[in-house]
Amino acid sequence: MSSPLFLTRRKLSDLVAGQIKEWLMSAGIGPGDRLPQERDLMSRFDVGKGTIREALKALEVQGLVRMSTGPSGGAAVSEVRYETAAGLLGNYFYFQELSTEAIYEARRLLEPVTAALAVGHLTEEDFRRLEQLIESCAREPEEIDERRRQRLEELEFHNVLARRCPNPLLSFQCRFINKLLSDVVVFRKMYVPKQRRIAQENHVAHVELLEAYRRDDRERVHEAMTRHMEECSCHVAELEAVVRARFLSDETVTVSLDRQK
16 A cells, blocks of 8 residues: 555655646747756755656656656657557547547548648648558458558548648547547457448548649538548448447357357
């Protein structure tokens, strides 16, 4: 059992971590800038060595600080990576009853706006990547693993667009939604059933979107993405029904075999 002293120290270190974050913002200290030495931080926040170290460790876990060792080591400010932030946020949803219907309620609202804002911000490298993803997903998959890869690449098409949205909040939200969907695809094995019609409709939508981006046609991008999101929502509902029926069928077979033993 933890002692009262340990609990007090942990609470104090969390408080100091918050104070350090406020100080970084108010002082205009950004990614790459080094923090003062440990003894200077102890003096600034009027706490002991152990508390400062715990506070810096907490900030390192959050992705805000990078620690290094050696003669020139210490703490430096680090830009939080998307993967770190998405991973921490994803932990919250482990204990929420988050249905694909709820995910698509958000996706239908956010994705068309995010996609439209990305018009004019795509690079030639982005266009090549989009073309590559379209071509890869157009091939008839021969194995289940290839179907799995194609479903994830269809979501990656949308991530390429979301990364170029100049609104960082919308960009993060759409990428995070795609992460949730990729988890659903993998964990529920929604790539197992053949999806020739769905794949074809996705292909047509992505080709239309790419053409609209090439023409910097924001209105057409918004319209095409809105229609695409409606189609995707219906596809997921259909796939969930197929996967659920397959699961129940397998479960029935298992029960039947168990009864024969």
